[in-house]
Structure formats: C-alpha cells, structure tokens
Amino acid sequence: xxxxxxxxxxxxxxxxxxxxxxxxxxxxxxxxxxxxxxxxxxxxxxxxxxxxxxxxxxxxxxxxxxxxxxxxxxxxxxxxxxxxxxxxxxxxxxx
Numbered sequence: 001x002x003x004x005x006x007x008x009x010x011x012x013x014x015x016x017x018x019x020x021x022x023x024x025x026x027x028x029x030x031x032x033x034x035x036x037x038x039x040x041x042x043x044x045x046x047x048x049x050x051x052x053x054x055x056x057x058x059x060x061x062x063x064x065x066x067x068x069x070x071x072x073x074x075x076x077x078x079x080x081x082x083x084x085x086x087x088x089x090x091x092x093x094x095x
Contacts, residue, residue: 061071 058075061067062075067075
C-alpha cells in the first residue's frame with residue numbers, strides 16, 4: 001500500500017488548492033456583485049436625471065411657444081398616452 005500514499009497526498013493537495021481557489025472566487029464574486037449593484041444604482045440615477053432634463057426641455061419648449069409641427073404632434077401623442085394611462089387607472093380603481 002505504500003504506492004497509494006503519494007497519490008492520496010497529491011489528491012489532498014489538489015483538493016486544498018481547489019478549496020483556496022473556491023474561496024478566492026467566492027470573495028471576488030461578492031466584490032463584483034457589490035460593484036454591479038453600485039453601477040446599477042448609477043444607471044438608475046442617470047436615467048432619472050435624463051428623464052428630468054427631458055421634462056425640463058419640454059416645459060421650456062411649451063413655455064417658449066416656438067413649436068414646429070413635429071413637436072406639436074409628439075406633445076399631442078404624449079398627452080394622449082397620459083390620458084389612456086389615467087383612463088386605465090380609473091377603470092382598475094372602479095372595479
């Protein structure tokens with residue numbers, strides 16, 4: 001049986017290496033998940049900022065009164081969409 005001992009030690013060494021690698025990968029995965037969440041929050045914040053800026057641009061266009069046909073149609077479509085959403089909400093609430 002002395003021939004099995006080096007093989008067993010080799011297997012034990014490989015298992016220890018795999019356990020260390022697993023621990024390192026687990027730690028790296030946790031760090032990457034934290035980084036991912038932070039980046040997702042930044043993306044959400046940027047999207048909200050973009051939306052607010054777009055709304056400000058629309059308000060400025062409306063208050064300026066300088067509308068071209070495309071802007072008028074886009075505005076009418078958006079208002080029509082809002083009206084549809086409000087109607088859906090009213091229907092859901094009245095059930």
